[in-house]
Amino acid sequence: MESALAEIEFLALSTNRVEVLRLLAEDRHTRTDLAVATGASQATLGRILRDFDDRSWIRRVDGAYVATATGELVADGFLDLLDIVETEVDLRPIVDYLPDAIDFDLRRLDDATITVPSGTRPNAPVGRVLGLLRGASSIRVFSHAFNEGSLDAIERRVTAGETTFEGVFSQHAIDAVADDEGLRRRLESLLDAPGATLRVRDGDIPLAVTVVDGTVHLLIRDTNGVLQASIDTDDPVVRDCARERFDGYWAEASALDSGDLG
Structure with a gap:
């Protein structure tokens, strides 16, 4: 469990990592595409892509990058968790009043x-x-x-x-x-x-x-x-x-x- 939590923390501590993985899970993108979409510098993107490659979350195809099957798995699971937590944060002020019905x-x-x-x-x-x-x-x-x-x-x-x-x-x-x-x-x-x-x-x-x-x-x-x-x-x-x-x-x-x- 500790290793899994460490990987979750690795993603959660960087909005750019989350966004890059989301983009690559959706489609193939070049570094230029990723820079335009995220606003991250080339140096930052270079570190992110190396880290993702070390984890086998992405692969390079014809000068572009795309998520691997496990990269898509991580992206889907993390983004689902992110959606759940965002919904919980929105509901937190009124959760005590939500009807049991x-x-x-x-x-x-x-x-x-x-x-x-x-x-x-x-x-x-x-x-x-x-x-x-x-x-x-x-x-x-x-x-x-x-x-x-x-x-x-x-x-x-x-x-x-x-x-x-x-x-x-x-x-x-x-x-x-x-x-x-x-x-x-x-x-x-x-x-x-x-x-x-x-x-x-x-x-x-x-x-x-x-x-x-x-x-x-x-x-x-x-x-x-x-x-x-x-x-x-x-x-x-x-x-x-x-x-x-x-x-x-x-x-x-x-x-x-x-x-x-x-």
């Missing part, structure tokens, strides 16, 4: 957008989903809550015929909206719109997920219900998971109309 590999969030509240933008996570809603052609939601901003944006777009909406909510979420006169009017308007279908589920819905066209957006709250972050991604696996979860809740729920608001 998330059932996909967190590595699928490597390209996700994470939005957190700030002193100047305390509602930034909600603002993120509102931005997605403004251009939506189809919207699906399953959630334990229906926030005012989303309800307003969805109702306006659906009644204008600009989008279609399907939503399944917990009974608690619907009751909270029905108890507020202004929100209740918005919900009644949405229920009367031909482009909207809503259902209510008796059981809990542990996630707050909005699927806007091909983008999945999650609102992340702490145990006290305080908004901590939002995550959105176009990852197809996450999208499939959201679709399956929505379909499951939808099948268990009953139709909601204005007369059910009490």
